[in-house]
Amino acid sequence: MTPRFRQRTRPRRRTRLAVILLAGTLWGCGPDSDTRSEQFFAMGTLVEVTIRAADAARTERAADAARTAIEETDRRWSPRGEGELGRVNERLLAGRSAAVSPEMLAELDRARRLSRLSGGRFDPALGRLIRLWGFHSDEADPQRPPPDEAIGDLLETGAGIDRLAWNQETIEPVSGPVALDFGAYAKGLAVDRAVTALREAGIRHAIVNAGGDLRAIGDAGGRAWRVGVMHPRKNGFIAAVEARDGDSVFTSGDYERYFEYEGRRYHHILDPATGRPARGVTSVTVIHDNAAEADAAATALFVAGPGDWRGVARRMGIRDAMLVMEDGTVQLTPTMRERVELLDEAPAEPVATEPSG
Amino acid sequence: MIRPGDVVVLALALGVVGAGWWQMLGDDTRARVATIRSVEGETRELSLSRDATVEIAGRRGPSRIRVEDGRARFVASPCTRDVCIRQGWLSAAGAVAACAPNGVTLRLAGASRRFDTINF
Numbered sequence: 001m002t003p004r005f006r007q008r009t010r011p012r013r014r015t016r017l018a019v020i021l022l023a024g025t026l027w028g029c030g031p032d033s034d035t036r037s038e039q040f041f042a043m044g045t046l047v048e049v050t051i052r053a054a055d056a057a058r059t060e061r062a063a064d065a066a067r068t069a070i071e072e073t074d075r076r077w078s079p080r081g082e083g084e085l086g087r088v089n090e091r092l093l094a095g096r097s098a099a100v101s102p103e104m105l106a107e108l109d110r111a112r113r114l115s116r117l118s119g120g121r122f123d124p125a126l127g128r129l130i131r132l133w134g135f136h137s138d139e140a141d142p143q144r145p146p147p148d149e150a151i152g153d154l155l156e157t158g159a160g161i162d163r164l165a166w167n168q169e170t171i172e173p174v175s176g177p178v179a180l181d182f183g184a185y186a187k188g189l190a191v192d193r194a195v196t197a198l199r200e201a202g203i204r205h206a207i208v209n210a211g212g213d214l215r216a217i218g219d220a221g222g223r224a225w226r227v228g229v230m231h232p233r234k235n236g237f238i239a240a241v242e243a244r245d246g247d248s249v250f251t252s253g254d255y256e257r258y259f260e261y262e263g264r265r266y267h268h269i270l271d272p273a274t275g276r277p278a279r280g281v282t283s284v285t286v287i288h289d290n291a292a293e294a295d296a297a298a299t300a301l302f303v304a305g306p307g308d309w310r311g312v313a314r315r316m317g318i319r320d321a322m323l324v325m326e327d328g329t330v331q332l333t334p335t336m337r338e339r340v341e342l343l344d345e346a347p348a349e350p351v352a353t354e355p356s357g
Numbered sequence: 358m359i360r361p362g363d364v365v366v367l368a369l370a371l372g373v374v375g376a377g378w379w380q381m382l383g384d385d386t387r388a389r390v391a392t393i394r395s396v397e398g399e400t401r402e403l404s405l406s407r408d409a410t411v412e413i414a415g416r417r418g419p420s421r422i423r424v425e426d427g428r429a430r431f432v433a434s435p436c437t438r439d440v441c442i443r444q445g446w447l448s449a450a451g452a453v454a455a456c457a458p459n460g461v462t463l464r465l466a467g468a469s470r471r472f473d474t475i476n477f
Contacts, residue, residue, distance in 0.1 A: 039394075039462060041396065041455075041457050041460055044457050045455070045457050046453065046455035046457060046462055048453070048474070050473065050474065138436070138437060138438065138457070138458050139437055140437070141437045141438065207473060207474045209474050209475075209476075212475065212476055212477035213476065214474055214476060216474075220473055225473045225474065226471065226472045226473050226474075227472060227473070227474055227475070227476050228449070228451070228471060228472035228474075228475045228476065229475075229476045229477070230475060230476065230477035235445050235446050235447075235448070236448075236449070237449070237472075240471075240472065241476075249476045250476075251476050251477055253477070255443070256440070257438060257440070285476065
């Protein structure tokens with residue numbers, strides 16, 4: 001009897017085991033029911049906050065805190081309007097000094113440091129130039145480049161971080177009206193603030209994605225967060241990246257804001273040296289542990305172009321960068337090459353940025 | 358000792374697990390459904406298996422979205438720079454296009470997502 005009993009029960013046990021294994025396999029790898037997303041519009045783009053946490057009430061509170069952080073940063077750093085930077089710009093454009101908060105002074109110091117490290121490729125004081133090109137507003141609809149003389153006149157005295165001086169309380173223009181525009185920095189700042197807000201709310205695993213630029217913390221539940229990098233010219237992805245805890249993934253591309261005139265694309269990433277759209281690159285993706293600095297670096301490398309980006313990356317402390325050139329080729333730092341899975345057929349060339357390279 | 362019943366049970370289990378993995382890791386990241394949302398409160402869900410053109414009211418007016426050959430895109434929206442339209446066709450699960458001035462989003466979903474988030 002005993003053997004017969006075993007014969008009847010062993011398959012049942014195996015069935016139960018198979019079902020448990022199957023359920024475990026699917027549960028572990030399938031969509032995580034503890035992951036929730038909130039979307040909203042801010043900074044002129046769509047923001048998505050994705051949180052993985054078991055406590056729904058905590059998740060909701062944290063998402064609200066992240067949203068508040070982004071909206072406050074947006075208000076403070078908008079170059080126009082009633083926020084702090086808008087008020088500062090109003091006075092700077094009138095050639096007058098303006099009072100600034102300690103927080104803004106700290107960011108001005110950091111932005112100036114980054115600008116100098118980039119050799120001036122990243123410059124947060126191009127507000128007048130950006131407006132001249134018509135890239136300052138969602139409402140503007142530029143159709144053609146501004147006259148050369150107007151660009152030249154602005155570069156003479158009206159653009160550049162070194163045309164501003166500040167102390168612990170005030171900022172002033174040193175050679176005529178200048179306007180700040182942190183468009184290549186403020187989104188990163190907002191993402192960093194949102195991540196800080198999430199952490200303060202007790203969240204350990206999340207992604208804050210603001211219009212395609214993002215920072216991830218923690219993981220996706222037993223694996224890294226998976227990030228798809230869109231191709232700058234094709235419909236689809238150029239690369240896949242696994243974001244580690246704290247990674248920011250920022251891309252600057254010539255497809256975000258542009259117009260075409262006489263068959264040529266004029267985009268919003270302006271070279272502070274020429275006052276015109278930078279040429280040679282279609283997109284730059286940077287991974288860094290600080291979103292604001294990743295944001296600034298992506299712009300700086302784009303402006304530096306095929307000839308100079310390696311040195312600028314090295315000076316700015318950027319180890320992970322990928323550039324898609326105008327001819328479609330891809331250049332990557334060696335560490336970036338190890339981190340990304342290239343999904344496009346374009347030839348990819350690892351390029352050393354270390355001094356020994 | 359393995360008996361025929363054991364083999365059947367294990368084969369079935371392996372088959373189902375394999376199918377699960379195929380679904381998750383195979384080419385099942387193509388989107389199946391498009392969800393269109395407006396800040397005005399309206400939400401539309403469309404199957405990507407049937408071609409269609411729909412309009413949804415945003416804060417400035419109607420945005421028009423076209424579904425065709427398993428893809429979706431903005432074809433018209435009351436914005437100035439046409440960023441949403443220039444984004445072109447979306448086909449991957451998880452892909453998102455948005456018209457920020459009009460407050461309308463287009464998001465694709467599928468059986469599984471290849472990526473948790475998208476950088477551009």
